[in-house]
Amino acid sequence: MTKYIFYKIFGCHLSICYDDLTFEEIIKFIYPYYVQKANVFPQYRFFLKRIERNFIVQLNGKEELRTNYIEELFSFLEWNITCLALKESNQFLQLHAGCIAREGEGIILIGKTGAGKTTLVYHLLKKALLCLSDDILFVSLDKGILYPFRRTFLIKTGLQKMINLTEDSFTKEDNKIIFSNNRAYFDPETEFKSCWSQPISKVRAVILINYCDTKNFIKVQKYLAAEEMLKASFNLNYVKNRACKVTADILNNSKTYYLHSNDIEWSVSRVCSIFDG
């Protein structure tokens, strides 16, 4: 009899069979938008064990992770499953980027770790914009459609301070945020109802964001935006030709900006002005 472990990290459900489950079966759980092609998955097998306080993950018999933090386990599984899915499917360009939307149009936010993607997306949701992602964006390689990546936001210390979020400021029963290792995991749907966007086919702008002391919001050349966009790709080498085509299509049909700031309200108003303009 097949035995499953069910995880529920707030709104995100994860189910892994702990004796025998194929990668293909795992993918069906996690990516409802995934278009399955025949024979694309080699037989990756995840095996989960728990020894006392430790969670152990093996992939095809080799230990890949040992942790006593369930959030780390979740992040690891999500990341590895995502990477393997992308590697094998070649259906998406995966970008290290945030993305928000309004009225069927998206704005892609490209920025390195710590640039403020999650902070900006969080504050834009307060303006009733819709979310596709705060950190990882999927772009289909055939039609350039942006797909939402529904997951909990990882709120680092900078944003925690900004929104006065402390471990004491909520209760476990709140079911909104959990803390682990100074990091907060936040399900945006608990604060912003129906905040997730449907897939988006039109990109209004691509913004290169950076956290810095000076404020600057200017148009940027497309070739420079292309450079940053491709640098932000995790799987460029597997899908190079189509990635270049879809990137060129997006950039040639949208506006491109630099947004440098440490003033979140100012940044939010600049992003909203793109939708309004």
Add this chain to the structure above:
Amino acid sequence: MLTEKPQAKESIGIEELEDGAMLYSEDKVHILNGTSFLVWLYCDGKTTVQQIIDLIREACPEGAVKQNDIIKTIKKFKTENLVI
């Protein structure tokens, strides 16, 4: 150098941008600005480096592009295996 006739490799893929281009080979993607892309387009195996310099300088405002920069660009194309 000035009499050489660089030729763009046929195997290089191109995606044009409004102000430049992405060139992709088997192992790498190269992002070019508008001027560099123009240089690359002139690398047809028939046009000499000197002629490329003249054509580029005619197309751009006076003083905007230096001869040395064009030569450096072509050398870089060679190093990156974009031209032969």
